[in-house]
Amino acid sequence: MPRVIHFEIHVDDPQRAIRFYSELLGWQFTAYGGPMPYWLITTGPDGTPGINGGLLKRMHPLSGNDGVMAFVCTADVDNLDKCFARALELGATAALPKMPIPGVGWLAYVKDTEGNVFGMMQPDPAAK
Secondary structure (H helix, E strand, O other): OOOEEEEEEEEEEHHHHHHHHHHHHOOOEEEOOOOOOEEEEOOOOOOOOOOOOOEEEOOOOOOEEEOOOEEEEEEEOOOOHHHHEEEEOOEEEEEEEEEEOOEEEEEEEEEEOOOOEEEEEEEEEOOO
C-alpha cells in the first residue's frame, strides 16, 4: 500500500519561507544542490513520528487554476506510469507531467477529484 513519504511547500520567495518555518517551527533547511534550487526540510529527529519534506520556488505563477499553492504530499508508488494513468481514469487531472529527480526517481503531480494536488514518486536511482 503506497504511503506518504514526502511533502513539498511551493513558495514565491524561498528565503522568506525558510525564515518563516525555521522561526515558527524550528525546521531545518538544507540546499539539495540538484539541477534546480531546492531545499530539504528536516522537521524532527529520525525515529520520531512524522515525515520530512522539501521547499521550492513555485514553478508556475498563481493564476486561475494554474500553479501550486499548497503543501504537496507525495506517495511512494511502484509504477508511476501505471498509477498516473489510473489516477486519470478515476477522475484526476494532470497537474505536472512525469519528470526525473536525478538520482532519486520519477515524480508526477495530479489534481484529485476535489482539485487537491498530490505527488507520486517511483524510486529509481538511475533517473536523469
